[in-house]
Amino acid sequence: MKRTGPVVFGFLIGMLMLIQYFTQVPWIDDRYNNVLDWKQVVFGITLILGVVSLFLHHWKKIERKTGGWGYSVVTIAGLLFMIAAALIFGREEGPYPWMFDHVQAPMQSTMFALLAFYVASASYRAFRVRSFHAALLLTAGVIVMLGRVPLGEMMGFHIGEHYFSLGTISTLILDYPNLAAKRGVMIGVGLGMTATAIKIILGIERTYLGKGA
Amino acid sequence: MVTQSGQGEQMGAGEQQDARQGPGQKTPRWTHEMLMNMDRRFIFVVIAIAVAAPLIFPLNLPVRSSREAEAYFNEMEKLQPGDEIIFSFDYEPDTMAELDPMSVATLRHAFRKDVRVLAQTTYAGGVGIAERILRQVAQEYDKVYGEDYVFFGYNPDYSATILRMGESIRSNYPTDHYHAPTDGIPLMKGVDCYDDIELLVTVTASALAEYWIIWAGGKYKQRIIAGNTAIQAVLIYPYYQAGQLAGFLGGLKGAAEYEKLIGVSGAGLLGMDAQSVAHLAIVCFIILGNIGFLIQKSRTKQTGGPRDSRQGG
Structure with a gap:
């Protein structure tokens, strides 16, 4: 049952999704929308899981003072600051959008812009x-x-x-x-x-x- | 320009060659070695100048529009006042320089034609970009939030978002980004799924254009145009040729072509000179490196020595 159950469940859901694509039956359409709902909920939970595991990973590095633990301090400080800024001042004004416009956006753009130089150097050599x-x-x-x-x-x-x-x-x-x-x-x-x-x-x-x- | 380490490596090979040729027959190997081993810092400086100089002293090179950009323009041009489009900001700040000009130009074109815009993003980092651009262009054309445009923000999971919008935009976005109920937004009266949308525009640095084509285009027959980074544009060519994509813009050049077509100059046209000179500089470096490589190859053949496998790659 431990193996058969998931296989049967996979078969039923798989067939439902397959049939749904080619039909216009309201009941099947409703089930299809249920699946899409669950998919978004599961995806949302994985985001929370990602944030928690990122925090724990860096927290352990700081606790054990492993190599480069200073960067982990910056990561956690940035994470907590952005969460606190959004909760206290809101997403539309205050430090949260300011940090996005004046720190995150320029940093990400800079990293990407550096590619131009490395591509030039790499293509010359390769x-x-x-x-x-x-x-x-x-x-x-x-x-x-x-x-x-x-x-x-x-x-x-x-x-x-x-x-x-x-x-x-x-x-x-x-x-x-x-x-x-x-x-x-x-x-x-x-x-x-x-x-x-x-x-x-x-x-x-x-x-x-x-x-x- | 020869790196210290590169010079050291080349000395070894050169000394072996001298030993084979005997004393008094030293060849001027520094020429091709120089061409093959330019210091990367020298390359970086040249590229920096190639990018910066045309921005300071514009060359005003003529921009010719491609058929893909013309198709993109024609799709936008076909829209009538009061039509609705979905505009998806599917990128983050890393590709802003390449994609922002496309977003700005497309929204200018839409607002100029009194087309109503339903904006969203499939990236968490796209929220800030979308808000900034929407605010800027809406101000230019005196557009009112809720009547002329709406921003739904970010919804996790792009695949479910794309598919659910085909069933019901309201169920996917019960509220807009600012927590106002979607049902109460004037623009949303009579608009609830792809059937009510004239055109879908995605501006993206990833494979999102493909996903929109497969899910929104394939399943719901939604008409789609896309703005892409230059590298991504190559990958979506087959969809355009097959008619699954109605038109697209490729890279900053695509943005410049579209700006020229709508007659509003922006960052795309401004960047064309810089991109042209930078590409030319890279090609020159590649050619110089190969001249050096070929000289070395012919000399190695003449002396009958082994090929230096460390060169090139």
């Missing part, structure tokens, strides 16, 4: 024409990189009467080789997901029940 394939990748990369900005659109060449800008070639690369590869991957992923879903509904795939299932 893109080397070591083989035919590498040369192909490099050429496509350079064309798309330049073709997607106004400067690249101004660069191009004539073949007979036709003018090909880097922008046009970049679009061709995105439209054909990129699209073909992406579609292949998407179809493969879609078939894999369908197969896995059928296996779960039919109780063939039971790893979600834990070890020994």
Whole structure:
């Protein structure tokens, strides 16, 4: 029963969701909305769980004074401050929105902006024409990189009467080789997901029940 | 520019080469070594200048609109005064620089056409961004909260949020972000699910556009347009070509194209010169590195020595 119960439950819910997609029966629609309600409730609880485990993880680091425990103090102080600020002053005014606009937003933007520098340095070191394939990748990369900005659109060449800008070639690369590869991957992923879903509904795939299932 | 460590490593290889060639036949290897081992700090400084200089001294490079941006514009242009759109701010502050211009331009276009906006976010960090942009653009066009636009805030679990809005927006958002009952909001009269919405706009740095297309588009036949970061734009091309996505903007360039189409200059157009010069600088570095690599390769072939596997990657 310990194993059969969840498998039968999974089969019933799975079939219900499958049938719901193709029908307009009010009773099934109501059950579908129930499932969506539960999903949001469970997701909300996982957020609380995440905050509590983050707090406990850093609290233990501070207690044991393990390496980098000072950062844990900052993490917990930030967490508690934001909760207290929102509870005392509200979310719309006071320190809570101020901290978001003047601390969190600039810090996150700065971290992301640093990527530009690291991407420049990494691509300079990594893109080397070591083989035919590498040369192909490099050429496509350079064309798309330049073709997607106004400067690249101004660069191009004539073949007979036709003018090909880097922008046009970049679009061709995105439209054909990129699209073909992406579609292949998407179809493969879609078939894999369908197969896995059928296996779960039919109780063939039971790893979600834990070890020994 | 050669790093101290890089110089040390290269000395070893060079000394071996000298030993093979014999005394008096020293080759000027410093040229290609220099090209292959530029100090990363030098690269950082050049990129910083490439980004900053065009912002200070604009080049005013011409921006041509792509067919995807034109399709995005046309979808917005088709809307009539009084139509409703859902606008989802699906990003956090890390990608603000790239995506804020799209959000601002789209809302300007919507408010200019007296289109009513139902805004929300699927990211907790998107709340602050949405409030700031909505407030700013609504002020520009004298729009009233509750009548011309509404903000529902953040709801946990994007998949359930997207699906539930197809059944009932009210059940998904019983109140707006400021705790006012949704039923009492004038804008929400006669609006409760995707059937009542003309167009859905998602501006995102993640795979959220795909999820909107699969769930809201696939199941509820909702018409969708998307604004994406440049890297994400490549991934949603197949949906656009298949007609599942009515139009999209890719990266800051997409924002600039859209700003040009609506005739309102913003951060997108402002950033185009900087992005162009920065891309050119990166390409120049790659070319220089490869020139050095090819010189080294040909010299290694001539001397019959082993390839230096440490170079490149």
